[in-house]
Structures are given as C-alpha cells and as structure tokens.
Amino acid sequence: MKKKLPLAIQIFIALVLGIIAGLLLQGHADFAENYIKPFGTIFLNLVKFIVVPIVLFSIMSGVISMQDIRKVGSIGIKTIIYYLCTTAVAIVIGLVGGNVFKGFFPVLQTSELTYEASSSAPIMDTIINIFPSNFIMPLSEATMLQVIVMAILIGFAIILVGDEAAPAVKGINSFNAVFMKCMEMILKLSPIGVFCLICPVVATNGSAVLGSLAMVLLAAYICYFLHMVIVYSIAVRTMGGMSPVKFFKGQLPAMIFAFSSASSVGTLPINMKGCEKMGADKEITSFVLPLGATINMDGTAIYQGVCAIFIASCYGVQLTFPQMITIVLTATLASIGTAGVPGAGMVMLAMVLTSVGLPVDGIALVAGIDRIFDMGRTVVNITGDASCSLVVSNLEKKKG
Numbered sequence: 001m002k003k004k005l006p007l008a009i010q011i012f013i014a015l016v017l018g019i020i021a022g023l024l025l026q027g028h029a030d031f032a033e034n035y036i037k038p039f040g041t042i043f044l045n046l047v048k049f050i051v052v053p054i055v056l057f058s059i060m061s062g063v064i065s066m067q068d069i070r071k072v073g074s075i076g077i078k079t080i081i082y083y084l085c086t087t088a089v090a091i092v093i094g095l096v097g098g099n100v101f102k103g104f105f106p107v108l109q110t111s112e113l114t115y116e117a118s119s120s121a122p123i124m125d126t127i128i129n130i131f132p133s134n135f136i137m138p139l140s141e142a143t144m145l146q147v148i149v150m151a152i153l154i155g156f157a158i159i160l161v162g163d164e165a166a167p168a169v170k171g172i173n174s175f176n177a178v179f180m181k182c183m184e185m186i187l188k189l190s191p192i193g194v195f196c197l198i199c200p201v202v203a204t205n206g207s208a209v210l211g212s213l214a215m216v217l218l219a220a221y222i223c224y225f226l227h228m229v230i231v232y233s234i235a236v237r238t239m240g241g242m243s244p245v246k247f248f249k250g251q252l253p254a255m256i257f258a259f260s261s262a263s264s265v266g267t268l269p270i271n272m273k274g275c276e277k278m279g280a281d282k283e284i285t286s287f288v289l290p291l292g293a294t295i296n297m298d299g300t301a302i303y304q305g306v307c308a309i310f311i312a313s314c315y316g317v318q319l320t321f322p323q324m325i326t327i328v329l330t331a332t333l334a335s336i337g338t339a340g341v342p343g344a345g346m347v348m349l350a351m352v353l354t355s356v357g358l359p360v361d362g363i364a365l366v367a368g369i370d371r372i373f374d375m376g377r378t379v380v381n382i383t384g385d386a387s388c389s390l391v392v393s394n395l396e397k398k399k400g
C-alpha cells in the first residue's frame, strides 16, 4: 500500500518548490502573476469562505461547552492579558532591533516619495465598530471582531436559557462538526495553494530585496525570530508545561501556511488543528485562536517598531524616549486593530507614524516589499496565538 506523506511535509515541499519556481520565473513575473497566482487566489477564497462559519460556530460551541459564564470570563481575561503583554514586548523588541540596526539604514533623498494613507479611524470609532448593529452584515463582510461578539453573546444566552436551548446546542455542535469537515477538505488543497501563492511573490520581489531595503528586512526578521524563540519558548515552557522544541515542531505546518498566505485569519483553521494536536483544550482553542487571529498581532507590532525607526532614520529624525513610549502604546492599539489579512499591518503603520509626527509618506519606502515583511509577521502573529492557547489550556487544567 502506498503511504501518504503527512500534510505538513506536503506543505513544506510545496513551499520549497514554489520558491524554486519563483526564482526560475524571475524574468517572467507576469506569467507567475497571471497564471499561477489565480490558483492561489482560488484557494485563499475557499479558506475565506470557510473562516466565518468556523469562527462563529466554534466560538459558540466553545462558550456553550464551558457551561459557566465565570469560566468564559476567566479564560477571556487570561487570554487578553497574555495578548497585550506579549504584544508590548514585541514592540519593544522591534524598537531595540531597529535602533541596533540604525547605523545601517540609509538617509535617503526623500523628496519624491508619495504614499496615499487611508485615514485610520479615531479610537472611539474603532471601539464602536466592535459591536454589530446588524445580524447579517458581520457575517457577509467577515468583520471578525463583530462575529466574535455575536458568537459570545449568543453562546452566553444559550447557557442562560438552559434546558430549553438544548436543540440549539445540538444544532450548533452539529454545524460545527460539518464546517470543520468542510475545512478539512479545503485544507487538503493547501500544498497547491502554498505553491501558487509563494511562487509569484518570489518572482516579483526577488530582486527588490537585494537593494538597500535588505537591512531593514533583516532587522525585522531577526526581531521576529528572537521574539518567537525567547518570548514564546519561555511562555510555553513556564506556563504551558511544554517543551519549546515540541511546540515549534507542532506549529510548523501552520507557520509555513502563514508564511505563504500572509493571513492570520486564513491560517486559523490549520492553526486550530495544530494546537489541538499538541494537546490544547478544544474548547479553549476555539475561543482563544479566533480572537487571537483578530486582535493579537505580535509580528505586526515588531514590524511597526522596526519600520518607525527605519523611516525616522531615513528622514534624518532622531526619536526621543517619550516618542518611543508613544510608539509602544499606539502600535499595541494598531496591532489590535489590524485585520488578519495580507497587507493590513502596513495600513496601520500610518497611525503609528502619525502619533510621533513622522511623515506618513515614509510608508512608501517599505511598501514595495511589504509582502515580504508581511509573511514573517504573520508567522509570528499566529505562533503567538498558538502559544496562548497552550498556556491558557495548561493554566485552566491546573486550576480545575
């Protein structure tokens, strides 16, 4: 009988082949964009299609299965504290990394730069936008935070209604199983998706990376790496009761997927599967991960720290200590507001730059290769979520 390669290995092979194909196609980026990328887009569309029902039903069924509102509260608080603390550490690492590399950043002739920043919403609007005003719209527009609020609200109501809601519980659990199966079917296609997504990126960006941007890219990737190795290893080891090596091994398929798709939300299904495999509690995973894919963006925070320093140094601006503190605060908020889709973090960079009076035009400096920053930051983003699900699972297990 033929033995099938595990999906993780298939995805890895697809990644390597995609990079090789991309390198070979460097002179023919149009071909890669026109004929290979569409298949990656089809795959991503399928993932996007499944992600709303997965988040809705898995959070509802997660909340219901806890049967106790206090338990949801205790998990919620641990999760939010973990997310906020790791994000703040991430920006500090980004700022320190940016400062260490500052000597290598060029001071550029910046007069020709233009970047149209889409205005970032004021903070109160951001808060208002968490709450849905309509039952259908959050689902049809995939506004994830609103979907999460909906799911938690309905989940609480089901717990409070009690016996009378028994059919609803059955229905939700059954739909949850159906959509999970659907997701599994779509994920079988991920090697093809990964190949078709990474190949055009390499074909288009390959040569740009060799230019003066290599240094800032390197700075960001070193910070991504350090943050994962230091912060998540310590968290998983001390609070998660797990060896970091085992954690990163189990996390690898989701990391590869995040790297090629640059979307936390898109990676959510595969991340959920991976965490359960590593022993995270299912009901906790189904709550912590969708929330993390929406609000916890450590990689994005690092990127914003590094880029703020880079842009400041290109304009010959010396950032003061209070300005750095401002960056830590705004970048934490900005990373919460960043959607888990490709390119979102760059838009939020505008908010960070404005907060310390740096020209938003500076984004143009890094915009050309944003995708390459994005791939790395998404890997960090979803790894942070996964580490949280293991930590919270372990803490709850100890308690209970």
Ligand code: ASP
Pocket: 262, 263, 264, 265, 297, 299, 300, 338, 339, 340, 341, 342, 343, 344, 345, 346, 374, 377, 378, 381
């Ligand atoms: N692409 C990132 C993510 O999905 C968000 C970002 O652009 O920083 O996690």
